[in-house]
Amino acid sequence: MVETDIKALNERIQRESAFVDMITMEMHKVIIGQKHMIERLLIGLLANGHILLEGVPGLAKTLAIKTLASIIEAKFSRIQFTPDLLPADLVGTLVYSQKREEFQVRKGPIFANFILADEINRSPAKVQSALLEAMQERQVTIGDSTFQLPEPFLVLATENPIEQEGTYPLPEAQVDRFMLKVIISYPDKKEEKQIIRQNIGNEISAASTIIKPEDILRARAVAREVYLDEKIETYITDIVFASRFPADYKLKKFDGLISYGASPRASIYLALASKAYAFIKRRGYVIPEDIRAVAHDVMRHRIGLTYEAEAENITSEDIINEILNTVEVP
Amino acid sequence: MRIIKIIGIFLLLLGGVQSFSQDVRVTARLDTGVILIGDHVGLKLRFEGPSGSHVIWPSFNDTILGNIIVIGRSKVDSSFSKDRKSLSLTQELNLTCFDSGFYTIPQIPFRYRIFPDTAVKTAATGLSMLMVHTLKVDTTSIIKPIKGPLQVPLTFLEILPYLLIALAVIIFVLALVWYIRKRKKNEPLIHIRPKVKLHPHEKALQELEKLRIRKLWQQGNIKEYHSELTDILRTYIEDGFGIPAMECTTHEIIFRLAQSNGFSKAVIEKVEQILQTADMVKFAKAVPSPQENENVLSTGIEFVNQTIRTVVDQAQAGSTNQIEPKPQV
Numbered sequence: 001m002v003e004t005d006i007k008a009l010n011e012r013i014q015r016e017s018a019f020v021d022m023i024t025m026e027m028h029k030v031i032i033g034q035k036h037m038i039e040r041l042l043i044g045l046l047a048n049g050h051i052l053l054e055g056v057p058g059l060a061k062t063l064a065i066k067t068l069a070s071i072i073e074a075k076f077s078r079i080q081f082t083p084d085l086l087p088a089d090l091v092g093t094l095v096y097s098q099k100r101e102e103f104q105v106r107k108g109p110i111f112a113n114f115i116l117a118d119e120i121n122r123s124p125a126k127v128q129s130a131l132l133e134a135m136q137e138r139q140v141t142i143g144d145s146t147f148q149l150p151e152p153f154l155v156l157a158t159e160n161p162i163e164q165e166g167t168y169p170l171p172e173a174q175v176d177r178f179m180l181k182v183i184i185s186y187p188d189k190k191e192e193k194q195i196i197r198q199n200i201g202n203e204i205s206a207a208s209t210i211i212k213p214e215d216i217l218r219a220r221a222v223a224r225e226v227y228l229d230e231k232i233e234t235y236i237t238d239i240v241f242a243s244r245f246p247a248d249y250k251l252k253k254f255d256g257l258i259s260y261g262a263s264p265r266a267s268i269y270l271a272l273a274s275k276a277y278a279f280i281k282r283r284g285y286v287i288p289e290d291i292r293a294v295a296h297d298v299m300r301h302r303i304g305l306t307y308e309a310e311a312e313n314i315t316s317e318d319i320i321n322e323i324l325n326t327v328e329v330p
Numbered sequence: 331m332r333i334i335k336i337i338g339i340f341l342l343l344l345g346g347v348q349s350f351s352q353d354v355r356v357t358a359r360l361d362t363g364v365i366l367i368g369d370h371v372g373l374k375l376r377f378e379g380p381s382g383s384h385v386i387w388p389s390f391n392d393t394i395l396g397n398i399i400v401i402g403r404s405k406v407d408s409s410f411s412k413d414r415k416s417l418s419l420t421q422e423l424n425l426t427c428f429d430s431g432f433y434t435i436p437q438i439p440f441r442y443r444i445f446p447d448t449a450v451k452t453a454a455t456g457l458s459m460l461m462v463h464t465l466k467v468d469t470t471s472i473i474k475p476i477k478g479p480l481q482v483p484l485t486f487l488e489i490l491p492y493l494l495i496a497l498a499v500i501i502f503v504l505a506l507v508w509y510i511r512k513r514k515k516n517e518p519l520i521h522i523r524p525k526v527k528l529h530p531h532e533k534a535l536q537e538l539e540k541l542r543i544r545k546l547w548q549q550g551n552i553k554e555y556h557s558e559l560t561d562i563l564r565t566y567i568e569d570g571f572g573i574p575a576m577e578c579t580t581h582e583i584i585f586r587l588a589q590s591n592g593f594s595k596a597v598i599e600k601v602e603q604i605l606q607t608a609d610m611v612k613f614a615k616a617v618p619s620p621q622e623n624e625n626v627l628s629t630g631i632e633f634v635n636q637t638i639r640t641v642v643d644q645a646q647a648g649s650t651n652q653i654e655p656k657p658q659v
Binding site: 005006227229231232284285286287288289292324325326327328329330 | 579581613614616
């Protein structure tokens with residue numbers, strides 16, 4: 001079989017993606033299990049997309065991103081979102097210097113490569129907006145000056161599915177800016193045992209710094225070159241359209257259950273995330289498996305359900321499952 | 331009779347007397363001054379004036395003078411002169427009378443206003459004379475019986491409803507006879523030719539043969555060739571084994587085949603080889619050699635031939651239509 005430019009691209013990817021295994025290995029030195037979360041962190045890193053993590057406390061969300069930052073030799077910030085947090089606490093502010101007799105910029109914790117916005121729904125809308133605007137624009141304005149945020153810039157926001165009292169749920173438009181919404185589940189029994197052993201021993205596991213931010217930027221460029229055939233584009237479009245017009249895709253049963261379907265951002269992010277996924281799998285082209293692998297994480301926060309759906313206990317996961325099982329694979 | 335004619339000519343001269351008032355002229359003219367009792371006569375009313383005239387047209391009851399009856403009236407028709415400076419309005423009344431004698435149609439007043447003058451003026455037509463005479467009865471001849479009503483010939487439109495009803499009755503009677511005969515013979519009312527349902531393997535082999543004849547890859551349509559080949563095989567797997575292959579990826583199809591009984595490892599490897607080659611062509615711009623293109627088709631035919639037994643077995647066991655639950659992603 002003769003492969004033209006894809007063969008060359010595959011070889012490049014083989015070279016450039018070598019660090020993926022190293023990162024995964026280093027991550028697993030510290031994090032037990034959570035393979036899915038680690039893989040999604042890498043997708044976000046390679047596709048330049050932010051991630052919303054949802055899981056109960058104690059599932060190593062903070063540890064995962066902190067470890068990732070240490071592996072990449074990048075700056076890490078953790079911001080605990082609370083009801084009294086102000087936008088200035090996040091992006092920074094102007095402070096008057098008596099010595100210099102002028103206002104000086106004091107940059108906030110957002111000026112880091114990896115941000116962990118812990119429990120983002122505990123802060124009011126103005127703080128959420130400040131973060132989400134920075135995520136979108138990748139720059140922050142303090143006073144008269146505009147500052148570019150460092151690259152790579154990856155925000156991991158967490159949401160706690162329990163204790164919803166006194167929270168400010170993210171509006172749909174804001175949630176749409178997150179490339180992936182990852183649901184983190186509990187480790188299995190075997191992993192749980194390993195976690196116990198690791199935490200009660202004297203030896204503290206630590207990840208080594210193995211790559212630099214420039215390597216990530218270079219890998220991102222290669223990941224964007226991954227070939228995405230027109231048939232795959234059609235498959236992505238069909239999946240997204242099935243969430244908007246279910247009746248056109250033999251899913252008439254979902255009529256009246258979906259209040260709004262996935263946005264065009266879903267199509268863009270499905271393409272980008274599947275390219276990153278193919279890169280992680282050391283492939284120079286996207287196959288339908290890649291789309292199916294990332295579809296839940298890309299679409300689950302982009303499908304709105306009606307009251308009828310909630311009354312019937314139908315979740316966005318059910319809808320995505322049914323869409324993937326109904327839309328013809330190219 | 332001669333006297334009547336002379337009087338008639340006199341009346342005609344009198345009829346249609348015109349009235350002039352400044353630039354306005356109104357007339358009332360009878361078609362004829364002498365009519366037979368019960369006959370119709372036209373009375374033409376006319377107003378002529380400047381184009382800015384606003385006229386209050388005279389209205390009539392059903393009778394004029396009690397004996398002259400208005401049996402029809404046209405709409406008031408307006409027309410302008412070529413230079414659009416003068417306006418002309420006309421109306422025709424259709425009159426009749428059932429009493430003989432001389433009648434004088436009175437002056438008919440026309441009220442009008444000429445823009446921009448706001449004063450309302452009146453102009454009247456002249457008198458018109460109408461003589462209504464009877465038939466002279468010849469008392470010397472014998473009395474004849476009264477003539478019956480005249481028969482008007484029938485038109486096609488009048489006959490049409492009866493024709494349609496007759497046709498419907500004939501069709502209904504024929505349909506009833508046809509239905510009773512069918513019932514007696516115990517035959518179905520409509521013969522629907524049963525569609526020959528091919529077995530999934532027959533259909534697949536037929537489609538594969540068609541694909542071979544079309545020589546797609548030989549014409550450079552390699553991607554189309556592999557897409558159609560995999561679609562045929564996926565449809566075969568779906569129809570034959572109840573695996574929803576059209577909605578599954580290569581990996582999922584292989585996984586499902588491996589899970590179900592009746593497939594040897596060699597058979598599964600064959601499908602895997604075809605699907606993976608097709609994936610490379612469809613999604614990675616791969617260009618297989620001519621030998622590889624030939625091989626995938628023959629491997630596909632081999633796969634179908636080797637699994638006919640499984641399909642037939644499953645059909646006999648009645649499990650062909652049992653769709654397994656779709657894989658959860």
